[in-house]
Amino acid sequence: MDPITAATHTDPYPYYASLQARGGMTFDPQLNLWIACSAEAVCAVLRHPDCHVRPAHEPVPRAIADGPAGRVFGRLMRMNEGERQRCPRAAIAPVLQDIDPQQIEALVRARFLRNGAEGLHHAQFIGPASVVAALLGFNPADSRLISELTGDFVAGLSSLSDATQLDAAHRASEQLATFFQERIEAQDNPWLARICQGFNGLDQDGLIANLIGLLSQTYEATAGLIGNALLALIRDPALHQVLGIDPTQIGSLLAEVQRLDPSVQNTRRFVTAPCDILGTTLKPGEVILLVLASANRDPQLNPQPDVMLLERANRRSFSFGTGRHECPGQTLALGIAHATLGAILARELPLDQLAWRYRPSLNGRVPLFSDRA
Structure with missing residues (x-):
């Protein structure tokens, strides 16, 4: 195992603990990367002005650079520094903090939840981006299509993506841009209007790209959050029972x-x-892999780090980042996941009849469920 393959390992956490034992910043000669695995090291790197989200020589991944998906990627605030990061964030972040949880819950519950693995796949992957699309004013049919197109876009951003996925990502980028252009011109949605107002004077392509980025961030991270919460309930039936009796614990x-x-x-x-x-002295061009999952379990950050404590005092985490690139959609993602998990628990779906595996990824831990044979 190494810090990259660990992401989809059945249980990478003992390995992460062994990394921490070596020190907060270590160099891996095989991966040719610096590894930051302690809370102190991860925080220091995330907040350092000379540690950027993209390499200077390749601001857009080479595989998509010459197509529509690359043009979207190059304008995403989370993939930029300076004004191209700060201005879109200033326009979008305040709006994301003002979303009504009851509105999110109503949108989640309005979507039919099927039984079995098919229903969970829909709840994980189609539902969250559909909710964001609905908040932006799209009708239910278009919201579902937009969610599916977002999945195609996301699938083309990985270095593991094949030619078919790359082509689909380019097509999805163009279709999503067309959808958003029409929504912006309609001027009939207050949530979208606030975002557009924040972008006043900034380029229209940047606005559309970051609306696509809002969907893509929601798509994968929320799917993983929902899936890993379900795995926690499957692995601990007593915890499942607690939430069945007291759904107010879902947020915890x-x-x-x-x-x-x-x-x-x-x-x-x-x-x-x-x-x-x-x-540690670092030179331009060097790469640092920040093992967020390891830093979250640093005992200096969270006492009893390997124990699940619903009522954990002063819980701290790097999962949504920190510093200038902290995810502005944390409240939205948690709200959608909360409503989705509540709907699943209310339906009393037989979770013990599910099997799962992790989706291939270099950094994501997203379980895919199937019906147990």
């Missing part, structure tokens, strides 16, 4: 799951200037 469960077994296990930063982090 999700907060602990995103710390204990996060859907984003690692992320990368690229050194752009000579710098020193916790006594």
Whole structure:
């Protein structure tokens, strides 16, 4: 196992503990990466101005750079620094904080939840992005289509993507851009209007790209959060029983799951200037792998880090980032996951009849469910 293959391992956490034992910042010669695995090291890297989200020589992944998906990627606030990061964030982040949880719950419950693995797949992957599309003013049919197109876009962003997935990502980018252009011109949705107002004077392509980015962030991270929460209930029937009796604990469960077994296990930063982090001298062009899932279990950050505690005091986590690139959609993602998990528990779906595996990924931990044979 290494820090990358660990993301989809059945239980990577003992391995992460062994990484921490070696020190907060270590160099892996086989991967040719610096590894930041302690809370102190991860926080220092995420907050350092010379550690960027993309390498200077490749701001857009080479595989998509010349197509529509690459043009969207290049404008995403989460993949940029400076004004191209700050301005879109300033327009979108305040709106995401004002979403009514009851509205999210109503949108989730309005979607029919099928039994078995097919129903869970819909709840994990189709539902969350559909909810965001509905908040932006799309009708139910278009919301579902937009969610499916978002899945195609996301599938083309991985270095594991094949030619078919790359082609689908380019087509999806164009279709999503057309959908959003029509929605913006309609000027009939207050939520979208607030975002557009925040982008006043900024380029229209940047606005559309970051609306697509809002969907893509929701799609994968929320799917993993919902799936890993379900796995926690499958692995601990007593915990499942507690939530069945007291659904008000769903929020505490999700907060602990995103710390204990996060859907984003690692992320990368690229050194752009000579710098020193916790006594380690770094050169431009070097790459740092931040093992967020390891830092979440640092005992200096959370006492009893390997134990699930619903009522954990002062819970801290790097799963949604920190510093200038902290995810602005944390409240939205947790709200959608909360409503979705509540709907699943209310239906009393037989979770013990499910099998699962993790979707292939270099950094994500997203379970895919199937009906047990």
